[in-house]
Amino acid sequence: MNGAVKLSIMQVLSAYLFILILLLIVKRRGLNREKEIIISTTRMTLQLILTGYILTYILKNPNPFITLLVISIMEIFAIQNIIKRSKTKLSYELKKVVVFSMIVGTLFTLFYFILIVINIKPWYNPQYFIPLAGMIIGNSMTGISLGINKLIDGFKNQVDVIECSLMLGASPKDACKPILDNAFDSAILPTINSMVGMGIVFLPGMMTGQILSGSSPLVAIEYQIAIMLGILGSVSISVIIFLLFGYKTFFNNRMQIKREEL
């Protein structure tokens, strides 16, 4: 392996030219977005520098506790993000379901991947564990976010249909089936669609990174295929767990819809 060409500080700085171009356009057109652009560029820069140093330390000192600490932090951020991004305020019960489905769905997939698919030793090797965890957790996060919004929309728009089904003696689960199917579908569709264009329309980030750092494209695609399947698995598992427990929070113990919470 020959490794990537190392960039000098000046080279990196020269890439900020693109931001200057963007700022110029925005200013000319009076779009009033300068502040956001500067803040987000600065945040990206600082966060990545910080992460770079932290990862350097972690990779040099592999330790199961640090690996677990890192994925705990990732999970917490992802869960907060889901809750923040949902269109309406989530009930306490639904938040608990989010936490449960994220943790179970992602950890199951992650450990299956680490222990069985690529069989890394030691299992906590941060060089593998952390990037894989990032991808799996990130994609499940997006999936559950989509699923939540569809579930809540479904309940709001279809409450009369669900109620009619209950009046006919349907179990809450049967009454919600169309909504749950729809929410599941919407949640996994982006992942499925992204697989279609992969390798032709775009090269996925992980694969690009591996190739840039000198891996053979054939090794890179092996990892990419495996991780894509892992991501799909993780998204499906976390979303289905979320939905199967989530719909129940809309009913009370008499199997009545909690209308006042919609």
Added chain:
Amino acid sequence: MFEVKNLKYKDILYIDHLNINKNSVTCIVGESGSGKTTLLKMLNNIISPDEGEIYFNRKEINQYNPIDLRRRVVMLPQTPIIYKGSILDNILIGKKFSKSEIYDIKEIENLLEKFNVNKNLNEPAENLSGGEKQRVCLIRVLIMNPEVILLDEPTSALDENTEDLVINYVVEYVKKNNKTLIMVTHSKEIAKKYSDHIIEITKRR
């Protein structure tokens, strides 16, 4: 069959005492917003009163598994709900929910004909007119063969002749099969003509 005691729901509905007999036809009347739908939903355990008790066959309604109760006491909501699929799918959905999928296609065709819906069972249900949807929803309830039938203005979208024809059939069916019918209606004539009891709900101001 039903007994209601000291019922209170929000500041909408107050009922001190109410008895509904087995094998009877009861009509619920009262002005819009008085709480007729609310009462019907309570008998089907779709909502619960804030205070008071409801008994079904001398047993408090919450003692029943809600699903079992709703299969014995089936309610037709005020707005017709049409599911994705054909007319037949829509008629059978109640039976599908209770996992009893045996049905008699002749019986269904017969009901459609009796109710003046001249449509093929395989047509998509979403194309039906408002009044046709209402009758399809009613047939959906009838073929479930429940002990108690709760109908919330089942004929509000029908002309007087069709209304009379439909209600006449339903009442006959109820009497013949020893069922209990509780029906909300805006029509005083229908209430007078067909019911054994009339419950009038007044609005609290």
